[in-house]
Amino acid sequence: MIELTNVHKAFGPKHVLSGVDLNIAKGTSMVIIGGSGTGKSVLLKSVLGLIRPDSGTITLDGKDVAKGDRDAFLARFGMLFQGGALFDSLRVWENVAFRLRHGKQTLPKHEAREIAIEKLRRVGLKPDVADQFPAELSGGMQKRVGLARAIAAEPEIIFFDEPTTGLDPIMSGVINDLIREIVTEMGATAMTITHDMTSVRAIADNVAMLHGGKVRWSGPVADLDATDDPYVQQFIHGRAEGPIESVR
Amino acid sequence: MILTAPLAAIGRPVMAMLAGIGRISIFAAQVVSHILRPPFYPREFFAAVMQIGWFSLPVVAMTALFTGGALALQIYAGGARYGAEAAVPSITALGMVRELGPVLGGLMVAARVTSSIAAEIGTMKVTEQIDALTTLSTNPIKYLAVPRVVAAVLVMPVLVAVGDVIGIAGGWLVGVNQLGFNSATYIKNTADFLQFWDVGSGLVKGAAFGFIIALMGVYHGMYSGRGAQGVGTATKSAVVAASVLILASNFLLTRVFFGS
Numbered sequence: 001m002i003e004l005t006n007v008h009k010a011f012g013p014k015h016v017l018s019g020v021d022l023n024i025a026k027g028t029s030m031v032i033i034g035g036s037g038t039g040k041s042v043l044l045k046s047v048l049g050l051i052r053p054d055s056g057t058i059t060l061d062g063k064d065v066a067k068g069d070r071d072a073f074l075a076r077f078g079m080l081f082q083g084g085a086l087f088d089s090l091r092v093w094e095n096v097a098f099r100l101r102h103g104k105q106t107l108p109k110h111e112a113r114e115i116a117i118e119k120l121r122r123v124g125l126k127p128d129v130a131d132q133f134p135a136e137l138s139g140g141m142q143k144r145v146g147l148a149r150a151i152a153a154e155p156e157i158i159f160f161d162e163p164t165t166g167l168d169p170i171m172s173g174v175i176n177d178l179i180r181e182i183v184t185e186m187g188a189t190a191m192t193i194t195h196d197m198t199s200v201r202a203i204a205d206n207v208a209m210l211h212g213g214k215v216r217w218s219g220p221v222a223d224l225d226a227t228d229d230p231y232v233q234q235f236i237h238g239r240a241e242g243p244i245e246s247v248r
Numbered sequence: 249m250i251l252t253a254p255l256a257a258i259g260r261p262v263m264a265m266l267a268g269i270g271r272i273s274i275f276a277a278q279v280v281s282h283i284l285r286p287p288f289y290p291r292e293f294f295a296a297v298m299q300i301g302w303f304s305l306p307v308v309a310m311t312a313l314f315t316g317g318a319l320a321l322q323i324y325a326g327g328a329r330y331g332a333e334a335a336v337p338s339i340t341a342l343g344m345v346r347e348l349g350p351v352l353g354g355l356m357v358a359a360r361v362t363s364s365i366a367a368e369i370g371t372m373k374v375t376e377q378i379d380a381l382t383t384l385s386t387n388p389i390k391y392l393a394v395p396r397v398v399a400a401v402l403v404m405p406v407l408v409a410v411g412d413v414i415g416i417a418g419g420w421l422v423g424v425n426q427l428g429f430n431s432a433t434y435i436k437n438t439a440d441f442l443q444f445w446d447v448g449s450g451l452v453k454g455a456a457f458g459f460i461i462a463l464m465g466v467y468h469g470m471y472s473g474r475g476a477q478g479v480g481t482a483t484k485s486a487v488v489a490a491s492v493l494i495l496a497s498n499f500l501l502t503r504v505f506f507g508s
Contacts, residue, residue, distance in 0.1 A: 089295075
């Protein structure tokens with residue numbers, strides 16, 4: 001279980017996180033929603049240790065993520081970055097197999113390549129993509145490669161940062177379905193940040209809405225439409241009028 | 249308030265500069281501390297050797313050739329005032345191997361390589377590739393910085409040595425074809441005059457400049473600001489810092505080697 005307690009983070013005078021409390025149960029899919037600049041990415045990167053919170057605690061299975069063996073901690077995670085974050089200088093299969101080739105237990109090249117091709121197939125890409133460079137692929141294909149890299153080492157926990165941003169609606173649907181399928185079949189704990197409501201409904205077991213540096217609302221995805229929280233209602237229906245605009 | 253404003257205006261950039269020196273020093277110490285600790289990345293190391301060494305050969309060779317030629321002309325013109333034209337081979341060789349070979353070679357490689365490293369790693373930073381490395385349990389300093397710094401320290405003395413030879417050859421070409429020197433005498437004068445430490449000091453300088461060239465590129469790339477403007481600023485800062493540090497460290501090394 002991932003547990004965040006009273007997490008604060010400021011960049012200069014700007015307070016991005018102002019006391020975030022959140023629990024993500026093992027094997028569930030949590031989606032964090034919220035407007036741009038509400039600290040969703042900062043929250044996700046804080047859990048991974050890419051950003052150090054100013055105060056508060058973040059624990060994984062009861063252990064503080066800031067302490068202990070970093071490599072062992074990160075080995076439990078897979079992450080799909082918003083822009084893919086594929087390494088330009090490496091071929092697609094080398095990107096997918098990066099952890100397998102550079103981790104503590106390094107696999108031989110042919111073995112790592114086979115696993116990479118299998119993972120590419122799992123995300124709907126043909127083996128001939130394996131020897132291409134990321135720049136030769138479309139945005140949707142890059143996202144799939146990023147997904148294949150995130151799941152290559154079969155992590156227990158997978159983070160998805162804006163998985164459908166920049167994709168057309170059909171490709172967004174494909175990526176959403178893939179994420180749902182993979183998370184379910186791997187039994188992984190997932191944390192996704194997005195403002196795409198189609199993604200929320202496709203991926204989430206639970207939803208948390210971040211606003212004003214705090215979790216404004218959280219609960220099962222089935223309760224999302226029924227809540228009378230005006231912030232949530234404005235956000236999920238994309239209304240220009242409402243409390244969020246007045247805050248902006 | 250009015251009285252302290254000028255002091256604050258001076259103090260702020262001084263504090264910023266000291267903070268920058270501190271950050272770079274800590275970064276350099278981190279890089280050095282990782283050099284002998286596994287894991288090692290041989291593929292990245294050999295790619296850096298090619299990028300920094302092999303592909304810099306043409307620019308270093310051309311710089312050295314023209315500098316050697318110009319140096320011979322200047323020494324001949326200056327020497328003629330004292331009837332010391334015969335000093336052209338020895339002074340050209342000395343100037344090339346002690347100073348101009350390493351310094352101009354270092355500056356040219358800094359322009360070519362520091363900018364390229366800073367832009368590449370800066371782009372990796374803004375496209376979250378460095379964060380991706382971290383999440384894949386790979387230390388960015390080990391993977392990106394160490395191979396480039398080690399490669400630069402090892403290949404720069406080789407580039408300097410090649411530059412020395414070509415620079416002396418440039419002087420010889422001018423000396424023989426334009427200034428009327430006998431070819432064999434020119435070569436003999438050069439070979440007889442140069443001592444081991446003349447060449448050795450230039451190679452040590454080359455290694456030091458290699459460290460600066462790669463370190464500035466990696467450091468400014470990894471601490472690049474956001475977007476295209478951030479990468480552009482990082483690239484510019486990297487080249488300026490590398491160039492100034494090369495010239496400053498050249499003075500210090502020259503003082504240490506030959507000051508007495």
